[in-house]
Amino acid sequence: MPSTLASIKNKLDAHLGQEMTVVAQAGRKKVTERTGILRETFPAVFVVDYDKTQSAVETVSYSYTDVLTANIELSFGEAE
Incomplete structure (x- = not known):
């Protein structure tokens, strides 16, 4: 994953x-x-809409810092 918030x-x-x-x-x-x-995507956070069958919460926001510090990992489709 990229190394800066931007x-x-x-x-x-x-x-x-x-x-x-x-x-x-x-x-x-x-x-x-x-x-x-x-x-x-916003200047400090991004928004993900989850499938209702997987989660009680439908919309969640995460900060880019979560990605930078490896608190969350993201993947799109087959390969990044």
Whole structure:
């Protein structure tokens, strides 16, 4: 993944509207993996709409810092 917040945002801008997988740290040894659509990017956060069957929460925002610090991992389609 890119190494600066601006480059992370630029990369995500190129994938707007695409299906993506988000792998997030949910605790000490717990990891959650969900599939959703990248809806929007803002200066500090991006928004993902999740499939209602996978999660009770439909829309979640993450900061680019989460990606930079590896608290979450993102993948689009087959390969990045």
